Amino acid sequence: MQNKAFTMSFIVAVLAVSMVYSYVSSTEESFKIKYGTEISVVVAKKDIRELEILDETNLTTASMPSTFKQPGTTKTIEDLRGSLAIAPIMKDEQITRSKVTQLGARTGLARQVAVGKRAVTINITDQSAVAKLLKPGDRVDVLANLDPTGGGNRLNMEIRTILQDVLILATGKYVNNTIPGILEKDPFNTNSKPVKVPLSEYMAYAHITLEVDPFQAQTIVFAEKNLQGVYLVLRNNDDNTKEDLTKTKMTDLMGRDGAGPAPAAANRAPGSGGR
Secondary structure (H helix, E strand, O other): OHHHHHHHHHHHHHHHHHHHHHHHHHHHHHHHHHHOOEEEEEEEOOOEOOOOEOOOOOEEEEEEEHHHOOOOEOOOHHHOOOOEEOOOEOOOOEOEHHHEEOOOHHHOOHHHOOOOOEEEEEEOOOOOOHHHOOOOOOEEEEEEEEOOOOOOOHHHOEEEEEEEEEEEEEEOOEEOOOOOEEEEOOOOOOOOOOEEEEHHHOOOOOEEEEEEOHHHHHHHHHHHHHOOEEEEEEEOOOOOOOOOOOOEEHHHHHOOOOOOOOOHHHHOOOOOOOO
8 A cells, every 4th residue: 555655656746847847848948939049158257447458357258048149249258358448348248349449559549649739759767757757647848958059068058948738648658548558478388378467567668758739749859869858847737837938057056157146136026125
């Protein structure tokens, strides 16, 4: 009797499992017909900022029905490695081709140059560029050291401010609001993965790029090629005033008679004396 009951229970259990399996299979099949088979797509592992380079640190893959796949997505991370996000991408969002671009001309300096302006690069040192504490977006005045007589006499040397309120576009290869780093690959290991190098932390640069108009570009090139040196003087970003400055000569440092600086009272405007 017990064996018969056990047999009946087993048969009922098998029938129940078969019915459940049949129902699940039927539901899964109808789901596939309605939404498509599961596929793998690349999605954001975390929130990705604009102009961030894509790699395994911010990308992952996810499975989903093919109907939910957005146009322009890819299946593998390798297809997007080294690309640049041209718009913010939220976590778990599918990565589409419309939101990324390859490193190239439109991701470099050219798009930072205003229409009608030019980018010109000058050589700098710690002394001539505020100890290299300058950064893209800062504004500077450009000073030049020259000898108008051409005789090489220090008494004839002059310091002139040749440009004022000039925008710094780049320090070395670091450009404001653009590619935050570059991908470098080990030249001795072709199988190695590219390593992201943040240019904002790279201080061993010897050049600075300025945004100027075409005539100012000529002025800077002439000064750097023919004068005794070009110096950058940092100014407050909110200060865009341009002053009518006179040149500085040796006599301004020593006083007109060579005996020392002129008395402060000599610089007072008429009628500005004390009580």
